[in-house]
Amino acid sequence: MKAAPFEYARAASLSEVCALLATHGDGAKLLAGGQSLVPMMAMRLVRPAWLVDINEIAELKFIAVEKDMARTGACTRQGAVERDHALAARVPLLRQALAWVGHVQTRNRGTIGGSLAHADPCAELPLVAQVLGARMLLRSGTGARTLEAEKFFAGPMATNVRPGECLEEIHWPAWSWRHTGSAFTEISVRHGDFAMVAAAAQVAIDGDGRCVRAAFGLGGVGGTPLAFPKIAGRLVGTRLDDAAVNDAAHAAATETQPGSDLHASAEYRRHLAGVLAARALREARERARSL
Amino acid sequence: MTSFRYIGTKRRAKEHPRFVSGRGRFVADIALPGMKHVALVASPHAAARIVSIKTDAARAAPGVLYVLTGEEFCANTDSLAIGVDAPKVTRFALARGVVRYAGEWVAAVVADSRALAEDAAERVEVEYEPLPHVIDPEAALAPGAPLVHPAHGSNLLYHRKFVWGPVEEAFASAEHRIAFRAVWGRSATVPIETFGVAAQWDAGTGILDIWASIQMPKFPDQAARALRLPGNAVRVHYDVDVGGSYGVKRGIKHTVLVGYLAKKLGVAVRLIEDRLENLRGGDMQGPDRFFDMQVAFGADGVIRAMKIRAVDDVGAYAGRSPFQLGKPVTAICGPYAIGAIEYEPISVMTNKTPQEAVRGFGQSPTNFAIERAIDRAARHLGMDQVELRKRNFIRKDQFPYTIPSGSTYDSGDYHGVLDETLAAIDYGSLVRARDEARRSGRLAGIGISSCLEPSGGNSAFEVLMNPKNENTTWMDSCLVRVDLSGAITGVIGNSSAGQGHESLVSTVLGEILERDPETIRVVRADSLTALPSNSPVGSRMAIMLGGAAAGAAKTIKETLIAIAAHNFECSPEDLEYRDGSVNVKGAPSKEFSWDQLVEIAHRKFHKLPPGIEPGLQAKFVWEVPTGGALPTPEGRIQIYPCYAFEAHVVLVEIDPDTCKPAIRKYLCGHDCGVMINPDIVHGMTYGGIAHGLGAALYEKFAYTEDGQLASGTFMDYLIPSAMEVPAMAIVDHCTPSPLTTFGQKGSGEAGYLGAPAAIANAVNDALAPLGASIDTLPMSHLAIWNAIGARKGAAST
Incomplete structure (x- = not known):
C-alpha cells in the first residue's frame, strides 16, 4: 500500500493551480484533504502522474454567508463548515449532514470541495448539494463557469468537471421562509461509514402550516445522489401530514434503482430509501413547525 | 481464602507507562543497517496453474536487489508443519506450480524500500491457467469436487465421529428433540499491527537473528526446520512488542521467507504486511x-x-x-x-x-x-x-x-x-x-x-487428532535471578501481545518473595538463551507462567531460609521469612536482612550451606497440571x-x-x-x-x-x-x-x-x-x- 510514483507540486494560488492543470491535463489530480484520494493512491487504484496540492491556497478557504445563499471555498475544511454558526443558521442542512461524514478527525482534514469532486454516490455532501441545488464555480486558465449540482454529478465517482478545471467555490442556496426546516439521516452499518442509504430534506411552511416549498433526496440508491423535485412539488400546498410524506417517500423510493453489494441488497436499499426519506421529511417538518 | 499482598489488588500494569509514553518497540521499530524490504506478488486467481513467471523487468527496476519465486524457494526450504496427519498437504510461503487461493503469494521482491519493491512487484509477469475452484465447504466434500491438493486425494483433511456415552439410547427415549444448523462466519482477530518480521544472517557466527511480531508455539523450532538449519542457528528475539494478536500472529511462512532471503542475500530483510496482504494473504482468518x-x-x-x-x-x-x-x-x-x-x-x-x-x-x-x-x-x-x-x-x-x-x-x-x-x-x-x-x-x-x-x-488436541503425534507436554518456565544489589529479575522466554506478562511475573515474584513488584524487572530472553516455553496461547500464562514464576520464587525463598538456618545453626522450621528478611521465630532481632542474605549467596561461599550453589537464581519448568496423557x-x-x-x-x-x-x-x-x-x-x-x-x-x-x-x-x-x-x-x-x-x-x-x-x-x-x-x-x-x-x-x- 504505497502509492505508485508521482510528481508533486504545491500550488500557492488558484492561478498557479490552473496553470499546472493546463500543463498536465488529465495526468494531474488535485490534493485537498486527501481523505479519499490518498487511500486510493496507496492502494494504487488511482495513479496520477502529478499531484497538485491546493491545501495552502488561502483564497480557496472561506465561508461567506449572504442574503440568499452561503458561499464556501472549495478547500474549506468540513470541520470549519460544521462549526460555523452563521452558516448553520442559513443553510442548516450542511451541519446536519456533516455530523454523518466520517469522524471528527477526518472532518478536520477533509474539505467541502474534495467531497463534492470525489462524487461518491453514497456521500453526504453531494446529496446536500443535489437537494439544495448548489452551484459549483469552476475555474480554468481560460475562464470560469458555473454548474448546477444536477449537471455537476455525472455518475459514480464521476463529475462533469473538465480537464484543466478546478472547483473554486460552492454556492449553497438559502431559503428565506421563516418556517424552514431541514433534516439529514442515514443508515450505515457503523457510524462514520459511507451510507447504505442517506436521505436529506428541507421544507418550508407558511403560518398556517401549509407547505410552500419542499425538497428532498436520497443517496446510495443510484449512480449519483438523487433529488426528487417533481415528487417534492406535490407536497406544496399540503400540511405535510404523515400520509402525504409517506406517499412522497414511497414514490421516490420506487423510482430508485439501487445496486446490491456485500452489505445491502437492492431490495433492502429501496426499502431503506422509503423509510429514510419519510423520516427526513417528517423531521424537517417538525423543525419547520417549531420555528 | 488466602489473603494476598499484591495478587488481586488494583495495580497499574507494569507495561502501561512504556506504551502510553510511546516507548514500545515493535517490529517496525527494528532498523537494521542496510535493511532491505519485501513486497509480494499475489495470485489473482482462486485456483490456477502457474504457466510462467517472468522476473526480468522487475529485477531491472530501480532499487531492486532480488526477485524470489516458488521454484527456488520450495527447492531450498521444507514445508511448514502440517499438524494433522496429511503429509501431502504441504505448505510454503510461495506457491510453486499452482496457486490455491486468491491472494496466495507467488513471488517476493526485495528492494531498497517498500515503495520500490511494490513498484517492481507490478512488473513481475505471471501467466496463469485458471483451474476449477471450490469455495463452499459442502461442495468441497461432494464427489467430483475440484481438489485443492490433488496429491492428498480429497478435500477432507480430518474426520472422526466421537461417541461418548449412550447417545442413541438417550435420543430414542427423550421426550423432545430439536435439530438445527448454526453457522459461524469466517472472521478473525484483526490487530492494528499487521504481521511483521525482520531477519539478519551473520555469516561469522552462523546465526540467523529474527525479530517478529509473533504469538506462536514452537516458533523457533519450526522456522529452523523449514529453513533446514539446526535449532541453534536461529535466534528469535522475544523482546519485540506485538501490536495485538489474540491468536493470529503466527507468521511462520513470512518468517521462513524472510529468513531465507536474509541468508541468501547476506543483507537484513524486513517484511511488514500491508493491510491487504494481511487480510487476504496473511493467513489470519479464523474458524469458518x-x-x-x-x-x-x-x-x-x-x-x-x-x-x-x-x-x-x-x-x-x-x-x-x-x-x-x-x-x-x-x-x-x-x-x-x-x-x-x-x-x-x-x-x-x-x-x-x-x-x-x-x-x-x-x-x-x-x-x-x-x-x-x-x-x-x-x-x-x-x-x-x-x-x-x-x-x-x-x-x-x-x-x-x-x-x-x-x-x-x-x-x-x-x-x-x-x-x-x-x-x-x-x-x-x-x-x-x-x-x-x-x-x-x-x-x-x-x-x-x-x-x-x-x-x-x-x-x-494434537495427540487426539493426529495419532502420529505424541506431544504430551506443553510446559512453561521462568528463571528468577537476584543480583548482588539485591534486585530481582524474572526472565521469560516468549513475546507478549499485550497480555501483561511483566505485570504477571513481577506480581507473582513480589507475592512469594514479599518484595515490591514495582522494583522487580521482567526481561525476555531470546530463543537460544530462554528456558522452554509454549508461548502465550490458550489462556495459559496466568496459570503456566504464573505457576513457573511462583515455583522459581519459592526456590529462591527456600535458599534464603537455608542460608539463614545454616548461619544461625538452627533448623529452617525455627525461622520465619518476612519481606525478604529471615529471623528466628519469636526473636525478631535475630535476623538476616535481604541484603545480607544476598551478599552471602553471591560473595561468601564460606557462609553458604553445603549443596547450595553460589549466586542466587532459580529456574522452574512446569508441566501443565493434569496434562501428560494420551x-x-x-x-x-x-x-x-x-x-x-x-x-x-x-x-x-x-x-x-x-x-x-x-x-x-x-x-x-x-x-x-x-x-x-x-x-x-x-x-x-x-x-x-x-x-x-x-x-x-x-x-x-x-x-x-x-x-x-x-x-x-x-x-x-x-x-x-x-x-x-x-x-x-x-x-x-x-x-x-x-x-x-x-x-x-x-x-x-x-x-x-x-x-x-x-x-x-x-x-x-x-x-x-x-x-x-x-x-x-x-x-x-x-x-x-x-x-x-x-x-x-x-x-x-
Missing part, C-alpha cells in the same frame, strides 16, 4: 464453521444428549487450524451436565485463504452453537431460558466433574455467577424494559449465554486443566423499519478464579466482548463465487468502533482452581467466548414475536432484513 446440532431433552428441560456435527473450512492449507475443532472437546458439553455427547468434527479444504488460530481456538464458535441450542430448547418448551440453564448446570458440589469426553472440570459455581449477573443487571427490570419496548412497537430481545473458557493451554481409544482425554466461567446478559433493540440492531445493556459475570491483576482481566474481557460483538453482527471475510475476498479492506471488513461497542459492566466472582498456585484460571479469551452467543440469542429473542430467527453469524443488517423484511412487507414508515 457450521454446526448441525441435535439435542434430546425431557419436558423438565433436562438435556439428555447432544449431537454436534461441526464442519470447518480451513481454506487452502492446513497448519494448526484443524486443531481448532479439537480444543472444544475439552468443554464439549459447556457448563452443563450432559451425560452423552456425539461429536463429529470434519475439517475441509477449499480455495480460500488458510485459516489460523483465533482467540479461543475454536471454542467461541462451539459455545455459540451450544448456547443457541440451549436457547432453542427453552423456546421449544416455552421454558424460561434462565430456568433451563439452571436445571442443566453442573452444581458447585459436583466438582471436580468429569465430562463425557474425558476432561475433568476443576471447579465452578455456575449457579452463583448467573444469579449474581442477573441481580446486577436487575433482570426483572430488564424484562420489563424489553416488554415495554415491544409494546411501543419496537423489536427488543434479551440474550443470555453461559459458557466456559478452558484455560491453561495444553495442546492435547487419549483412550474412544478419544477421551484431559485437554485443558482449568475452566473459567462467564455469563452474559444483553438487551438488544432492533429498529423494525431499518433492521439496525443496537445494544442497550450489557453485563458479563465472570469467574476466572483468583485474578492476579484485575485491571488486566477486565481489560481483556471488555475487549473480548467488543471482539465478540464484531463476530456477532459485523465482521466477515466474505468470498465471491469466483473465489475473491470481497472484504479485503476496512471498508468491507467491519470492525466495531467505539460508536458500536456499548457501555458494559463486569461482575467478578471467584471460585479458585485447586490446580494452580494461587487459585487462578485463565482469562485471555474472556468476553469473546460468550458474547457472540449472547448477542445472537438476544437478536433471536427480539425476532421471536415475528416468528423469525437467525442462526448464522454475522447477523448483519441485511441478514436481519432478510429474516423479517419480507414478513413486514415494504412498509415505508
Whole structure:
C-alpha cells in the first residue's frame, strides 16, 4: 500500500493551480484533504502522474454567508463548515449532514470541495448539494463557469468537471421562509461509514402550516445522489401530514434503482430509501413547525 | 481464602507507562543497517496453474536487489508443519506450480524500500491457467469436487465421529428433540499491527537473528526446520512488542521467507504486511464453521444428549487450524451436565485463504452453537431460558466433574455467577424494559449465554487428532535471578501481545518473595538463551507462567531460609521469612536482612550451606497440571486443566423499519478464579466482548463465487468502533482452581467466548414475536432484513 510514483507540486494560488492543470491535463489530480484520494493512491487504484496540492491556497478557504445563499471555498475544511454558526443558521442542512461524514478527525482534514469532486454516490455532501441545488464555480486558465449540482454529478465517482478545471467555490442556496426546516439521516452499518442509504430534506411552511416549498433526496440508491423535485412539488400546498410524506417517500423510493453489494441488497436499499426519506421529511417538518 | 499482598489488588500494569509514553518497540521499530524490504506478488486467481513467471523487468527496476519465486524457494526450504496427519498437504510461503487461493503469494521482491519493491512487484509477469475452484465447504466434500491438493486425494483433511456415552439410547427415549444448523462466519482477530518480521544472517557466527511480531508455539523450532538449519542457528528475539494478536500472529511462512532471503542475500530483510496482504494473504482468518446440532431433552428441560456435527473450512492449507475443532472437546458439553455427547468434527479444504488460530481456538464458535441450542430448547418448551440453564448446570458440589469426553472440570459455581449477573443487571427490570419496548412497537430481545473458557493451554488436541503425534507436554518456565544489589529479575522466554506478562511475573515474584513488584524487572530472553516455553496461547500464562514464576520464587525463598538456618545453626522450621528478611521465630532481632542474605549467596561461599550453589537464581519448568496423557481409544482425554466461567446478559433493540440492531445493556459475570491483576482481566474481557460483538453482527471475510475476498479492506471488513461497542459492566466472582498456585484460571479469551452467543440469542429473542430467527453469524443488517423484511412487507414508515 504505497502509492505508485508521482510528481508533486504545491500550488500557492488558484492561478498557479490552473496553470499546472493546463500543463498536465488529465495526468494531474488535485490534493485537498486527501481523505479519499490518498487511500486510493496507496492502494494504487488511482495513479496520477502529478499531484497538485491546493491545501495552502488561502483564497480557496472561506465561508461567506449572504442574503440568499452561503458561499464556501472549495478547500474549506468540513470541520470549519460544521462549526460555523452563521452558516448553520442559513443553510442548516450542511451541519446536519456533516455530523454523518466520517469522524471528527477526518472532518478536520477533509474539505467541502474534495467531497463534492470525489462524487461518491453514497456521500453526504453531494446529496446536500443535489437537494439544495448548489452551484459549483469552476475555474480554468481560460475562464470560469458555473454548474448546477444536477449537471455537476455525472455518475459514480464521476463529475462533469473538465480537464484543466478546478472547483473554486460552492454556492449553497438559502431559503428565506421563516418556517424552514431541514433534516439529514442515514443508515450505515457503523457510524462514520459511507451510507447504505442517506436521505436529506428541507421544507418550508407558511403560518398556517401549509407547505410552500419542499425538497428532498436520497443517496446510495443510484449512480449519483438523487433529488426528487417533481415528487417534492406535490407536497406544496399540503400540511405535510404523515400520509402525504409517506406517499412522497414511497414514490421516490420506487423510482430508485439501487445496486446490491456485500452489505445491502437492492431490495433492502429501496426499502431503506422509503423509510429514510419519510423520516427526513417528517423531521424537517417538525423543525419547520417549531420555528 | 488466602489473603494476598499484591495478587488481586488494583495495580497499574507494569507495561502501561512504556506504551502510553510511546516507548514500545515493535517490529517496525527494528532498523537494521542496510535493511532491505519485501513486497509480494499475489495470485489473482482462486485456483490456477502457474504457466510462467517472468522476473526480468522487475529485477531491472530501480532499487531492486532480488526477485524470489516458488521454484527456488520450495527447492531450498521444507514445508511448514502440517499438524494433522496429511503429509501431502504441504505448505510454503510461495506457491510453486499452482496457486490455491486468491491472494496466495507467488513471488517476493526485495528492494531498497517498500515503495520500490511494490513498484517492481507490478512488473513481475505471471501467466496463469485458471483451474476449477471450490469455495463452499459442502461442495468441497461432494464427489467430483475440484481438489485443492490433488496429491492428498480429497478435500477432507480430518474426520472422526466421537461417541461418548449412550447417545442413541438417550435420543430414542427423550421426550423432545430439536435439530438445527448454526453457522459461524469466517472472521478473525484483526490487530492494528499487521504481521511483521525482520531477519539478519551473520555469516561469522552462523546465526540467523529474527525479530517478529509473533504469538506462536514452537516458533523457533519450526522456522529452523523449514529453513533446514539446526535449532541453534536461529535466534528469535522475544523482546519485540506485538501490536495485538489474540491468536493470529503466527507468521511462520513470512518468517521462513524472510529468513531465507536474509541468508541468501547476506543483507537484513524486513517484511511488514500491508493491510491487504494481511487480510487476504496473511493467513489470519479464523474458524469458518457450521454446526448441525441435535439435542434430546425431557419436558423438565433436562438435556439428555447432544449431537454436534461441526464442519470447518480451513481454506487452502492446513497448519494448526484443524486443531481448532479439537480444543472444544475439552468443554464439549459447556457448563452443563450432559451425560452423552456425539461429536463429529470434519475439517475441509477449499480455495480460500488458510485459516489460523483465533482467540479461543475454536471454542467461541462451539459455545455459540451450544448456547443457541440451549436457547432453542427453552423456546421449544416455552421454558424460561434462565430456568433451563439452571436445571442443566453442573452444581458447585459436583466438582471436580468429569465430562463425557474425558476432561475433568476443576471447579465452578455456575449457579452463583448467573444469579449474581442477573441481580446486577436487575433482570426483572430488564424484562420489563424489553416488554415495554415491544409494546411501543419496537423489536427488543434479551440474550443470555453461559459458557466456559478452558484455560491453561495444553495442546492435547494434537495427540487426539493426529495419532502420529505424541506431544504430551506443553510446559512453561521462568528463571528468577537476584543480583548482588539485591534486585530481582524474572526472565521469560516468549513475546507478549499485550497480555501483561511483566505485570504477571513481577506480581507473582513480589507475592512469594514479599518484595515490591514495582522494583522487580521482567526481561525476555531470546530463543537460544530462554528456558522452554509454549508461548502465550490458550489462556495459559496466568496459570503456566504464573505457576513457573511462583515455583522459581519459592526456590529462591527456600535458599534464603537455608542460608539463614545454616548461619544461625538452627533448623529452617525455627525461622520465619518476612519481606525478604529471615529471623528466628519469636526473636525478631535475630535476623538476616535481604541484603545480607544476598551478599552471602553471591560473595561468601564460606557462609553458604553445603549443596547450595553460589549466586542466587532459580529456574522452574512446569508441566501443565493434569496434562501428560494420551487419549483412550474412544478419544477421551484431559485437554485443558482449568475452566473459567462467564455469563452474559444483553438487551438488544432492533429498529423494525431499518433492521439496525443496537445494544442497550450489557453485563458479563465472570469467574476466572483468583485474578492476579484485575485491571488486566477486565481489560481483556471488555475487549473480548467488543471482539465478540464484531463476530456477532459485523465482521466477515466474505468470498465471491469466483473465489475473491470481497472484504479485503476496512471498508468491507467491519470492525466495531467505539460508536458500536456499548457501555458494559463486569461482575467478578471467584471460585479458585485447586490446580494452580494461587487459585487462578485463565482469562485471555474472556468476553469473546460468550458474547457472540449472547448477542445472537438476544437478536433471536427480539425476532421471536415475528416468528423469525437467525442462526448464522454475522447477523448483519441485511441478514436481519432478510429474516423479517419480507414478513413486514415494504412498509415505508
